Amino acid sequence: MKENNLERVDLIRMANQIAQYFEPYGEEEAVKGVANHLRMFWAPRMRRDLLATLKESIEGVNPLVISAAETLSDTV
Numbered sequence: 001m002k003e004n005n006l007e008r009v010d011l012i013r014m015a016n017q018i019a020q021y022f023e024p025y026g027e028e029e030a031v032k033g034v035a036n037h038l039r040m041f042w043a044p045r046m047r048r049d050l051l052a053t054l055k056e057s058i059e060g061v062n063p064l065v066i067s068a069a070e071t072l073s074d075t076v
Contacts, residue, residue: 008053012061015050019062027064034068047072 018037022030038047054061054069 007049011046011050011053012065015065016060016062019064019068022064027067030064031067031071034064035071038068038072 015034015038019030019034022033022037024030025033038050042050050065051069051073054066058066
């Protein structure tokens with residue numbers, strides 16, 4: 001179970017880093033950028049795990065990640 005928790009922490013950390021990169025672009029463009037990055041560079045399993053993690057808790061998650069994740073649910 002600890003390994004799974006570590007993986008979840010890593011997914012949130014990586015997603016937050018992506019969001020921080022896109023923050024200067026303004027909210028709408030940043031959300032698109034985060035979502036596009038997750039679609040292009042994250043494996044489907046990583047996207048599914050991120051979505052499952054966000055369903056459990058959004059504590060510590062950049063709001064851009066949360067908004068981008070809402071657009072991913074149909075592409076996982």
